[in-house]
Amino acid sequence: MSFLRLSGLLLLLATLTACETVSDFFEMGDDEDPQQPAELLDIEQQLTVRKLWSVGVGDGQGDGLYKLQPIIDGDVIYAAAAEGEVRAVARKNGSTIWRQELEIGLSGGVGLYEDSLFLGGSDGLVMRLDANTGETLWTSEVSGEVLAAPQGNGRVVVAQTYDGRLYGFDFETGERLWRYDSSVPVLTIRGTSTPIIDGAVVYAGFASGRVAAFDVMDGTIRWEARVAIPQGRSEIERIVDVDGTMALAGTELYVASYQGRIAALDTRTGRKIWQRNVSSFYGVSQGFGNVYITEETGTITAFLRNGQGVRWEQPALAWRGLSKPVPVSSYLAVEDYEGYLHLLSQVDGEFLARIRPDSEGARADMLADGNVLYVYTNGGKLIAYDIRARS
Numbered sequence: 001m002s003f004l005r006l007s008g009l010l011l012l013l014a015t016l017t018a019c020e021t022v023s024d025f026f027e028m029g030d031d032e033d034p035q036q037p038a039e040l041l042d043i044e045q046q047l048t049v050r051k052l053w054s055v056g057v058g059d060g061q062g063d064g065l066y067k068l069q070p071i072i073d074g075d076v077i078y079a080a081a082a083e084g085e086v087r088a089v090a091r092k093n094g095s096t097i098w099r100q101e102l103e104i105g106l107s108g109g110v111g112l113y114e115d116s117l118f119l120g121g122s123d124g125l126v127m128r129l130d131a132n133t134g135e136t137l138w139t140s141e142v143s144g145e146v147l148a149a150p151q152g153n154g155r156v157v158v159a160q161t162y163d164g165r166l167y168g169f170d171f172e173t174g175e176r177l178w179r180y181d182s183s184v185p186v187l188t189i190r191g192t193s194t195p196i197i198d199g200a201v202v203y204a205g206f207a208s209g210r211v212a213a214f215d216v217m218d219g220t221i222r223w224e225a226r227v228a229i230p231q232g233r234s235e236i237e238r239i240v241d242v243d244g245t246m247a248l249a250g251t252e253l254y255v256a257s258y259q260g261r262i263a264a265l266d267t268r269t270g271r272k273i274w275q276r277n278v279s280s281f282y283g284v285s286q287g288f289g290n291v292y293i294t295e296e297t298g299t300i301t302a303f304l305r306n307g308q309g310v311r312w313e314q315p316a317l318a319w320r321g322l323s324k325p326v327p328v329s330s331y332l333a334v335e336d337y338e339g340y341l342h343l344l345s346q347v348d349g350e351f352l353a354r355i356r357p358d359s360e361g362a363r364a365d366m367l368a369d370g371n372v373l374y375v376y377t378n379g380g381k382l383i384a385y386d387i388r389a390r391s
Contacts, residue, residue, distance in 0.1 A: 038298070038318040040340065040354070045390075047331070047343055047353035052372070052384040053094030058085030060360075060380030064107060064122060065190065067363045069149055070376045071110045077367070077374060078117055078131065079382050080109045086119070086134055089382060091372075100134030102127075108146035108159070116171075118157055120146020126159045126169060128152070138174030142167055148194040151202070156216050158202050160192045166204050168219050178219030182206040187235045189258055189281055191243040198248060198267065205242030209257050213270060223270030228260020244283025245324055245365055247291070249305070254291050256280045262293055264307060274307030283365065287327035288346040294322040300334060302349065314349035317342065321361070328368035328387055335362045341375065343387065357383050 061068060062082025070079040076097060080086045084102035086109075089095070104127075108120025116137070117129040122145050128137045142161050150159035156177065157169040164184040168177040184207055193205035202216045209228035212221055230238035240260045247254040248267070256262040256278060263275040279296040286292065290302040290311055298318040302311040321337030325344075331352060332344045339361045343353040358377035367374040373385045 035319050037320045037337070038316060041316065043351040043354060045353050048386075048388050048390050049343070049353055049355050050386045050388075052386055054381055054383045055087075055089055055094045055096065057081050057087050057376070057380045057382050059083045060376070061363055061378045062105070064105075065363070066107050066122075066147065067191070067365075068106060068109055068376075069194075069364045070367060070374065070382060071112045071149070072367055072369060072374070073112055073131065076131075077382065078110045078112065079376055080106050080119060081380055082106055082122070086110075086117070086129065088131070088134065091369075091384070094382075094384065098132075098134050100129070102136070109149045111149040111151045111157075113152040113154055113171075116152060118150035118152055118159070120148070120150055120159060124161070126150050126157065126167070126174075128157060128171075128174065140169055140174040140176060147190070148192045151195050151197045153197045153216060156197075158195045158197060158204075158216065160195055160204055162190070162192060164206060166195065166202075166214065166219070168202075168216065177217070180212075180214065180219050180221075182210070183208055185230070185235070185238065185240075187239055189239060189241045189243055191241070191281070193242050193244060193246055193255075193283070196246055196248050196253075201267070203246065203248070203253055203267070205246060205255055205257075207241045207243075209240030209242060209260055211242060211246075211253070211255050211265065211270075213267065225263075225265055225270040225272065227255055227263050227265075227275075228257035231259075241281060243281045245285070247284045247286050249286050252305075254284045254286060256282075256284050256293055258296070262291070262303065264291070264305070276303060282322065283324040285325055285327060287332075288330070290346065292325040292327070292332060294325055294334060298322055300325055300332075300344070300349065302346070312349040314344060314351075316351070323362060324365050326366040326368055326373070328366075328373045329371045331387060333366055333368070333373055335366065335375065337361050339377070353387075355385075357381070357385075 058081025088097040105122040107122040111118030144161040144163040164182040166180040188207040212224040228240035264273040282294040300314040360379040
């Protein structure tokens with residue numbers, strides 16, 4: 001079986017079944033039942049969750065198991081669909097400001113810098129669009145699918161491809177400035193983390209379990225850190241992809257890997273400030289002095305940002321294929337594979353509310369601003385919710 005077919009299978013197992021690990025699948029006999037998702041228990045609804053508006057965006061994530069990520073810019077949200085639709089939506093009421101139908105399939109986006117949007121194509125393209133009109137400003141070719149949002153800083157646009165390469169393009173013209181090739185393991189989970197540009201540096205995570213800092217102008221490596229070390233005899237046991245969203249807070253970069261660790265890295269040197277053993281491909285977020293992660297098992301864990309251990313754990317959603325935890329106001333939002341949205345306390349992990357935006361679920365990270373949470377479902381619904389404590 002080819003590398004691409006195997007890695008595609010691994011993504012299918014990792015993101016859709018919500019009931020078994022990759023290893024479990026290959027070890028499971030014909031007479032064994034996979035681990036079942038936890039049943040949802042009744043909870044006391046302690047929050048008022050009010051839908052503000054909902055708008056459809058094409059076919060959403062399509063059939064490619066993508067994670068096309070909306071982005072907020074002031075009073076506008078930009079969202080893209082796998083079939084090529086890009087839409088600018090007013091945050092106040094969900095009305096469409098503009099809509100473009102591109103002639104290519106999309107697999108990565110949406111990146112934003114000032115008046116420019118950045119998108120990745122499933123056929124190996126990177127695009128810059130005018131954020132005010134949706135007009136395509138330039139298109140450049142890369143070596144493979146772009147599975148995360150390209151990023152820009154006004155001088156360079158950076159894009160990462162599924163085949164382990166990181167590219168830098170001239171912001172104005174789209175001309176390629178540099179390329180970095182990482183070593184790709186025999187087996188990987190289908191996906192990449194989203195590069196983060198911070199000043200003159202871009203941070204990127206790779207399927208090798210490494211994170212590196214590059215000079216954004218010429219692609220030279222400033223430092224490299226190993227977050228996870230491949231272990232085990234089989235190639236499946238040795239998968240250590242850094243695929244989920246990284247989080248940057250000051251001079252600390254938080255990153256997690258599959259079958260590896262969560263780590264806090266000093267962005268100036270790459271030195272590990274602290275690390276803990278976890279397995280996750282969902283990404284990390286931070287708030288209330290915590291770093292939040294959804295582990296492969298479905299346990300939601302709040303690590304203290306200062307590295308002094310675990311503040312709380314919530315295991316009640318085991319094997320429910322949870323999304324990345326996203327802070328919204330003083331709460332924490334996660335969505336499961338059946339489309340249930342769970343709201344927890346950031347203080348202790350207590351369940352506070354539950355709703356069901358869409359039975360198709362949502363792979364894309366949710367967005368939050370103040371008390372408002374934005375959910376972009378797999379089927380293409382972009383929904384805004386106002387979340388408040390009941391009076």
